Amino acid sequence: MNANLQKCRIALKLIIGRNDAVFNCSWRLLHEGPDTVEELLDRHIVKKEKHLDEEEEELLNRRRLTSTRREALSLYRDIIRATRFFMWPDSRGVLWRDVLRENARKEFEEARFETDPEVITRLLIGGHDAVQSAIDKLAEKQRQQIQKERGGGQD
Secondary structure (H helix, E strand, C coil): CHHHHHHHHHHHHHHHHHCHHHHCCCCCCHHHCCCCHHHHHHHHCCCCCCCCCHHHHHHHHHHHHHHHHHHHHHHHHHHHHHHCCCCCECCCCCEHHHHHHHHHHHHHHHCCCCCCHHHHHHHHHHHHHHHHHHHHHHHHHHHHHHHHHHHHHHC
């Protein structure tokens, strides 16, 4: 009986192999399915979410906070580095570098105890965008100033 079944499988594979473009189907044999009703249900029923105990939740929160803290520190360092280029005074005579650093410090202090990950992410993205925008504008103004000086020297 087993030999006949094996011969049928081989013949079926040959037929399917030859006419694969025509039939374009795959045969699923019985032994590939679940063995018990429990396996069948386990495969096809949506499982409940696994609830984490308090220690695991706190560990996950710490990891998230650690990564956002790293990102926040990176952003703060980027701000400090970028403000080095703002060396001219404002209308009160205070260097823009100092004004920008003071404002950044104040913003970071206000957001220090924020716990909502979505808000934190939004603040970080907004901060990175603001730093990049300020650097781009500064670079463009410096290019214009250099061109003006070069153009003025040739006349």
